Amino acid sequence: MSTRQNQSHHLSNFSIAVLLAVFAASVSANRLGTECGDNGAFYCHDSDPGFFTRCIEHELFLFECPEGLHFNTKSQTCDWPKNADCGRRGGKRRGSTGHLKVNHVMHDDGKKKSDKKPLPKKEGPISASAASSSPISMSAGGKPWWRPEGVDSSAWEDLNGLVEVPFDGSSVSESASVSGKKKAGGSGKSWKKKISSAAEGGKRKGTKSHGHSHAISDTAEKRPDLENVQWHEGPCSPSECKPPNCRCPGTDIPSGLSPKSTPQMVMLTFDDEVSAEYYGYFQRLFRPGRYNPNGCPVRGCLFVSGSGTDYDLVYPMYAMGMEIASHTLSHKFPHTWWATASYQEYIDEVEGMRKELVSQAGIPYEAIKGFRVPFLQVGGDNMYKALYDNKFTYDTSMFTGSVWEGSDPIWPFTLDYTVPEQFCQHKPCPVKQYPGLWEIPVQRWYGVDGISCAMPDGCTASGDAEEDLEFLRSNFKRYYESNRAPLGIFVHARWFHSEHHLDALDRFIDELMSLEDVYIVTPIQVIEWMKNPTPVEEVKSFKPWSCEGSVSRR
Known part of the structure; x- marks a missing residue:
């Protein structure tokens, strides 16, 4: 070795x-x-x-x-x-x-x-x-x-359980509870914490009220009713669609920056439940001592679904700077349900998850700005109208990219104009327009065999950490050596049940931190940069990326 x-x-x-x-x-x-x-x-x-x-x-x-x-x-x-x-x-x-x-x-x-x-002797x-x-x-x-309890050690390197993206199929059963009650994420006793109260307090009681719960705020960004917005005819016009609130789909770098003047943004996000089984993975990847070039800690994002989530584990991640986003309350099966769900069903799922995160985990309402639909199965105008009406800042569900490696990546864009089908390849796509609502596209990855997939954990399984590391490097270079569009490493935490995947991503983060023009940021921090494109020479003082930028200001 x-x-x-x-x-x-x-x-x-x-x-x-x-x-x-x-x-x-x-x-x-x-x-x-x-x-x-x-x-x-x-x-x-x-x-x-x-x-x-x-x-x-x-x-x-x-x-x-x-x-x-x-x-x-x-x-x-x-x-x-x-x-x-x-x-x-x-x-x-x-x-x-x-x-x-x-x-x-x-x-x-x-x-x-x-x-x-006593610690075991290190060798x-x-x-x-x-x-x-x-x-x-x-x-x-x-x-x-960080290795979870309740996982058979013989299964850690077993790749047979991994399936093609959307990869969510093994997360919960079709009959899983959608009530939003607290769940005991994993089976290991060492994770079932008893939290004693501070001097004056009693113990936590019930599941409907959290010690850190916030009142739902009405301070979210104001938007006109869809009936009152101006309809844009024809394709998106860059001369009319400008930041901070509008951006056309495309591969061009915002504000005409050169690639070398553009900070390479990398997003690490994780879908589905937050439970004891996966909690240690997040803690390992975002441990203290990992900083961006501006001296602030690297950040990630959790797209949380209600089924299986232990809400007591969500707030500590938020307190450490992780962005928390909605991934629906039930994560229903089959995936086709999301294609035909009604407007009200999307409200119940999308906004319902947001309210659960407020009442059960104590996340500030206005801090929950993003959404990703299960299975990347977009739901057309019913889904996007629900997001627009509930004042979400962005969605990251649209699947795009060339089947074969070679084309430049797509930058985030807004839905002020009807989206061309090449940027939304998994129908039904929206046909109406949603001014100011951002889309962070889910772009194809390319496996070691050259075959594309929607998310890294859906590409052909690799044999060891070295092969995984090369897989991550090659996909990163496609962004870093071209137009430096934000790279999304969007995975499900269960991918790390094969330990070499976790080892490879852990080492890859160290490699990224050695580059002075690479920042590991949250999706909402990407959106803030899109609204105010800032050259890499000045981005160290870019306020939304500062250490304070991770805290929701009220």
């Missing part, structure tokens, strides 16, 4: 458990000497850098960083103590929490989170950077923290 392979192998076995433990109960803000401004930001705890706070509707909520990490207000994430600013303000170390007594997070066995077994080399800066965390028996 090569040194690089050996390092990668050991890094996959010694990674950081970055689980944000959410305390459900609120406490009085003046107990911590903190003023509640309800501006959406997270702040240092007044005495313990391992805790941080957020004001929601004039109540103060407490959160806890993973063991060994401190909160960093600049990046709005938990970070290494040497990078974090919360530990530099005279605060006490973990275990001394000032005027506020905070209970420990308890596992099923009743032990405190800090009650850890073989590990990278210098990891050895010097990482608090290593292993679960009992030497199993990596």
